[in-house]
Amino acid sequence: MKNSRCTTATWRIAPEQEGERSLPNTTYGKPNSKKMIPVIDKAAYSQLLVKFQPKVIETEEEYNSSYQVLLELMARGDRTPEETAVLKLITSLVKDYERKLEKLEPPEPVSPHEMLLHLMEENNLRQADLAGRLGSSGVVSEIVNGKRSISKSQAKTLGEIFQVSPGLFI
Numbered sequence: 001m002k003n004s005r006c007t008t009a010t011w012r013i014a015p016e017q018e019g020e021r022s023l024p025n026t027t028y029g030k031p032n033s034k035k036m037i038p039v040i041d042k043a044a045y046s047q048l049l050v051k052f053q054p055k056v057i058e059t060e061e062e063y064n065s066s067y068q069v070l071l072e073l074m075a076r077g078d079r080t081p082e083e084t085a086v087l088k089l090i091t092s093l094v095k096d097y098e099r100k101l102e103k104l105e106p107p108e109p110v111s112p113h114e115m116l117l118h119l120m121e122e123n124n125l126r127q128a129d130l131a132g133r134l135g136s137s138g139v140v141s142e143i144v145n146g147k148r149s150i151s152k153s154q155a156k157t158l159g160e161i162f163q164v165s166p167g168l169f170i
Contacts, residue, residue, distance in 0.1 A: 038081030038084075039081070040081055040082055040085055041081075041082055044080065044082040045082040045085060045086070048082055048083060048086045049086065052069050052086060052090065054066070054069075054086065054089050054090050054093055055093070056093060056096075057093050057094065057096070057097035058097075062097075063094065063097050066090055066093060066094050066097075067094060069090055070087070070090050070091060070094055073086065073087040073090065074087065110168075112149070112150050112155070112168065112169040112170060113143075113144075113146045113150075115168045115169060116143070116144065116150070116158065116169060117144070119158075119162045119164070120144070123162065125161075127140050127141055127144050130144075130161070133157055133161065134154050134157055134158070135154070150169045150170065152166075152170065154169070155167070155168075155169035155170050
């Protein structure tokens, strides 16, 4: 038996007039037919807004709270059109906050030694592959093991090998 929440929704043809838009990802209907979108019950939607109280997220505490609401709504298998609208609203608020955080937090600084190890791993290179270009195998071993710093000329060579800026190794 179908859940009554799914059978009580009202549907209408999607607006085709210029300036009107339907919510993304809420289209229904058969292929090659006019798009059908759910009509939002304002009373039900208002109740959900009162229950979840979505707002612009400004603190980590608000982010965590909104994220929990997001998970709760996502866990519901057959959401009403009103729940789907609130889910999209909260998702947008969470994404906006995450984007804002990404802009504020500078990336962790990486040492020249860590950068060399990372690039060697990504390019499947061994110490022996760098010997001769950077110096003797002993010099390369000391550089790779962090016992010797990378000189400017070695940084230039590493930049050429990995096709990156030599500044990453200084």
